[in-house]
Amino acid sequence: MQFTIEVGRYNPExxxxxxASAPQEFPVPWDKAPPRRYQTYTVDLPEHAVVLDxxxxxxxxxxxSLAVRCACRSAICGSCAMWINGHAHLACKSKLQAFTKDxxxxxxxxxxxxxxxxxxxxMEPFWKKHHAVTPWLEPKQPVPxxxxxxxxxxxxxxxxxxxxxxxxxxxxxxxxxxxxxxDNFLGPHALAKAYRYAAxxxxxxxKQRLGSYSGNGGIWxxxxxxxxxxxxxxxxxxxxxxxxxxxxxxxxxxxxxxxTRHADAFAESxxxxxxxxxxxxxxxxxxxxxxxxxxxxxxxxxxxxRAGKLPPIVHHKIPGVQRIKTIFQxxxxxxxx
Amino acid sequence: xxxxxxxxxxxxGACPELYVSAKAIAEPLGLELEELTEAxxxxxxxxxxxxxxxxxxxxxxxxxxxxxKGADLMTICSTCQGxxxxxxxxxxxxxxxxxxVNGTIGDQGYRYSGKAKVKHLLWMLFEDIGLDRIRGxxxxxxxxxxxxxxxxCYILRPEExxxxxxxxxxxxxxxxxxxxxxxxxxxxxxxxxxCGFPMLTFNREKSLAMxxxxxxxxxxKGADMLVTPCPLCHLNLDGQQPDAAKVLRKDIGVPIFHLxxxxxxxxxxxxxxLRLNHHVVPTASALEKVELKV
Numbered sequence: 001m002q003f004t005i006e007v008g009r010y011n012p013e014x015x016x017x018x019x020a021s022a023p024q025e026f027p028v029p030w031d032k033a034p035p036r037r038y039q040t041y042t043v044d045l046p047e048h049a050v051v052l053d054x055x056x057x058x059x060x061x062x063x064x065s066l067a068v069r070c071a072c073r074s075a076i077c078g079s080c081a082m083w084i085n086g087h088a089h090l091a092c093k094s095k096l097q098a099f100t101k102d103x104x105x106x107x108x109x110x111x112x113x114x115x116x117x118x119x120x121x122x123m124e125p126f127w128k129k130h131h132a133v134t135p136w137l138e139p140k141q142p143v144p145x146x147x148x149x150x151x152x153x154x155x156x157x158x159x160x161x162x163x164x165x166x167x168x169x170x171x172x173x174x175x176x177x178x179x180x181x182x183d184n185f186l187g188p189h190a191l192a193k194a195y196r197y198a199a200x201x202x203x204x205x206x207k208q209r210l211g212s213y214s215g216n217g218g219i220w221x222x223x224x225x226x227x228x229x230x231x232x233x234x235x236x237x238x239x240x241x242x243x244x245x246x247x248x249x250x251x252x253x254x255x256x257x258x259x260t261r262h263a264d265a266f267a268e269s270x271x272x273x274x275x276x277x278x279x280x281x282x283x284x285x286x287x288x289x290x291x292x293x294x295x296x297x298x299x300x301x302x303x304x305x306r307a308g309k310l311p312p313i314v315h316h317k318i319p320g321v322q323r324i325k326t327i328f329q330x331x332x333x334x335x336x337x
Numbered sequence: 338x339x340x341x342x343x344x345x346x347x348x349x350g351a352c353p354e355l356y357v358s359a360k361a362i363a364e365p366l367g368l369e370l371e372e373l374t375e376a377x378x379x380x381x382x383x384x385x386x387x388x389x390x391x392x393x394x395x396x397x398x399x400x401x402x403x404x405x406k407g408a409d410l411m412t413i414c415s416t417c418q419g420x421x422x423x424x425x426x427x428x429x430x431x432x433x434x435x436x437x438v439n440g441t442i443g444d445q446g447y448r449y450s451g452k453a454k455v456k457h458l459l460w461m462l463f464e465d466i467g468l469d470r471i472r473g474x475x476x477x478x479x480x481x482x483x484x485x486x487x488x489x490c491y492i493l494r495p496e497e498x499x500x501x502x503x504x505x506x507x508x509x510x511x512x513x514x515x516x517x518x519x520x521x522x523x524x525x526x527x528x529x530x531x532c533g534f535p536m537l538t539f540n541r542e543k544s545l546a547m548x549x550x551x552x553x554x555x556x557x558k559g560a561d562m563l564v565t566p567c568p569l570c571h572l573n574l575d576g577q578q579p580d581a582a583k584v585l586r587k588d589i590g591v592p593i594f595h596l597x598x599x600x601x602x603x604x605x606x607x608x609x610x611l612r613l614n615h616h617v618v619p620t621a622s623a624l625e626k627v628e629l630k631v
Binding site for chain 1: 346347349350351352353354374375376377378380381382383384385386387388390391394395398441442445446490491493494495496526530531533535536537538539540541543544546547550576577579580612615616617
């Protein structure tokens with residue numbers, strides 16, 4: 001079967017870089033990414049072939065100058081993560097047929113990462129974030145002797161299994177929308193890893209971890225877009241681990257942040273009226289004593305008021321709201337009040 | 338066709354134009370809206386994060402209410418759709434989880450047996466109402482308008498809960514609809530990206546930069562306006578657009594329409610009937626292209 005592959009070529013030394021227009025100014029890396037040249041190849045492969053088969057075929061038999069990084073070819077090593085048709089995928093796990101769009105498949109380095117050459121991109125941003133979450137166990141005392149081991153209940157490890165499947169390929173980070181506009185954000189892979197250690201019963205530093213992950217660039221800087229869940233080739237579902245961390249952090253008392261205030265104000269409104277009260281949600285989340293924060297939101301509130309887009313001043317309760325209050329009481333937990 | 342209509346908090350709060358326009362287009366589409374007036378907020382993912390069991394019970398109650406009406410539940414909000422789909426997926430698959438919900442809501446007049454179907458208006462247009470009926474209702478072709486679709490995350494991801502693996506065409510409905518009303522869909526990367534709204538209260542500047550940059554991308558590709566099936570996206574893309582322009586130091590000025598407003602316009606309603614005069618970003622620049630005024 002014939003397949004057409006369009007490969008994004010780029011070499012920072014200039015060999016493959018076209019003299020294209022200057023990068024734009026938007027704070028989105030894919031617009032800031034260096035311009036690249038797309039080169040088209042045609043390969044003849046069986047219909048079950050994957051994108052990596054095509055790239056190896058090109059490198060071995062058509063163009064030895066093409067740089068590709070790969071090793072296991074079995075979705076275990078994570079080396080061949082790249083952008084395929086504009087999204088993060090492992091080239092070894094992506095069937096060419098499924099990824100042929102308008103008669104071709106486009107592959108390139110992710111624009112949110114530094115490019116070393118062609119399809120080989122630099123993983124420094126990835127590892128920097130990874131190391132920032134202390135991705136190892138800080139053992140609880142007493143440390144078992146040299147011939148002993150930590151014993152934990154099987155059930156205590158069940159929650160960690162999903163994250164342990166992570167192969168550090170970088171697919172989640174390269175498509176992460178928060179990272180795209182915020183270099184400071186720890187990112188999905190590192191925070192999923194963070195959950196894996198914070199929730200490990202053998203770790204002694206849960207509280208310190210939760211405190212540090214609650215800070216700037218941490219769990220509350222995730223925009224909840226599910227791109228990482230969608231793109232992870234191993235089912236790690238990083239966002240779901242981040243949400244578990246948020247709950248752990250709030251339960252551990254790290255509540256002096258907009259995220260917790262937002263959740264509490266949200267719950268209070270639903271508990272008392274069955275509906276969201278948008279009028280009070282924003283000021284309560286910002287914090288009443290955060291004068292700068294309140295002032296920042298003022299112009300947009302005025303704009304919306306002038307357009308007639310503000311919710312009714314008197315917040316209406318849904319009929320049968322007592323039913324909702326009963327459910328809150330029965331379930332209990334943080335929002336019971 | 339009777340549907341259990343779940344308007345969501347925002348259409349009855351900060352986006353009244355969505356509620357009004359959704360009600361307006363129901364008749365030409367042959368939809369009989371039975372509003373679930375007693376159904377609670379979905380919690381928008383915020384409640385499930387801190388108290389998953391509570392979110393299960395609240396959404397289980399809503400699903401049970403739809404079930405008791407004997408009709409599919411129709412949302413007009415990508416976020417409501419995402420949260421309800423997520424809970425429905427789990428409550429349908431996991432009988433023990435469903436029974437736990439029923440244990441909480443059982444004496445409140447409702448039980449959920451796992452039969453409800455949750456569908457956004459956008460999906461219903463294609464899957465239940467049918468293109469012939471829509472074509473028949475079109476009285477005004479929107480020829481000349483270039484429209485960029487903006488889906489909102491929760492109607493696209495995670496695919497598993499939204500039935501997108503069985504129906505991948507759901508990812509193309511907005512483009513198809515734009516073409517159907519005679520306008521030209523604009524292809525751009527931002528169509529399936531995040532508007533930034535969930536981060537607005539935590540990291541305002543980044544949230545505004547996120548939404549603003551998607552609108553700018555659409556504008557650079559020639560879009561006269563955006564259309565979205567999600568009122569939360571609308572709050573960020575329209576309500577916060579002047580602030581986003583300040584963060585990006587760009588002149589944006591691109592009107593954002595709700596899905597039912599676009600359809601309503603094609604069905605011959607006046608811009609005022611669809612409350613197109615109640616947007617933060619004036620809609621006049623887009624309406625002029627089809628020789629309409631607000």
